[in-house]
Amino acid sequence: MDEQLIPDDLLALLQKVDTPTVCNAIEVAQGHRGFDRFTKGTMQHSKPGDPPIVGFARTAKIAGRLPPAEDAAVISARRMDYFRSIADGPRPSAAVVEDIDYPDCVAGWWGEVHVAVHKGLGLSGAVTNGVMRDLDVMDEGFPVLAGSIGVSHGFVHVVEIGSPVNVFGITVSQGELLHADRHGALVIPRDLIPDLKAAIDTVIANEAIVIGPARRPGFDIDELEHAWARFEAART
Numbered sequence: 001m002d003e004q005l006i007p008d009d010l011l012a013l014l015q016k017v018d019t020p021t022v023c024n025a026i027e028v029a030q031g032h033r034g035f036d037r038f039t040k041g042t043m044q045h046s047k048p049g050d051p052p053i054v055g056f057a058r059t060a061k062i063a064g065r066l067p068p069a070e071d072a073a074v075i076s077a078r079r080m081d082y083f084r085s086i087a088d089g090p091r092p093s094a095a096v097v098e099d100i101d102y103p104d105c106v107a108g109w110w111g112e113v114h115v116a117v118h119k120g121l122g123l124s125g126a127v128t129n130g131v132m133r134d135l136d137v138m139d140e141g142f143p144v145l146a147g148s149i150g151v152s153h154g155f156v157h158v159v160e161i162g163s164p165v166n167v168f169g170i171t172v173s174q175g176e177l178l179h180a181d182r183h184g185a186l187v188i189p190r191d192l193i194p195d196l197k198a199a200i201d202t203v204i205a206n207e208a209i210v211i212g213p214a215r216r217p218g219f220d221i222d223e224l225e226h227a228w229a230r231f232e233a234a235r236t
Helices: 008-014 019-030 072-087 112-120 190-214 221-234
Strands: 053-063 093-099 108-110 126-128 144-146 157-161 165-167 170-172 177-181 184-188
Touching: 008 190, 019 177, 019 184, 019 190, 053 072, 053 165, 072 157, 093 108, 093 165, 093 177, 108 112, 108 126, 170 184, 184 190, 190 221
Parallel strands: 053 093, 093 126, 126 144
Antiparallel strands: 053 157, 053 177, 165 170, 177 184
């Protein structure tokens, strides 16, 4: 996938709107409900309220509950290969890391050091089913959406690089476009990218049919009935 597939105006919009809005917009672009390439369950966000994570996925698998069985030199070399992979690929990009110990993850891959490194390498954020820590000293501008919060790095080590990963019910492949915030993460289908901005604008306009009157003084059940009929006729 090429980053030129994201027009500048769409990228700017994706960096402002929340992930539920993008999820709704995907269904508008598809013309029906039933889109399901999103995380299921509650995740932890490092800095709720931060702008969303938008980027092409750079994937990996880690473990950390038990010491690695491989030689230390192999583990060390693979970690550096991981960093090379993370630094490669189109921008914007985001790390998507599966901890294969899930649901018994203990190793905090995402903390002060790795946030600084990944941000320095140009990534926009990270999504994981694993552990994050060092919340008070993480660099600004690099949100992490994680499965849990913990205190230890355990025996954390890289197991695979660039393979498809599963995080909270979605499978993400290297290079797929991700959108994530405090609500969760989703994969934006490649074929919908050309239609997504118009679909997001449609979602916002449709919701305003109800939200606008509801927030004005004098709103009552009669006005709701009228507005809701228009809303039902417009939405997907």
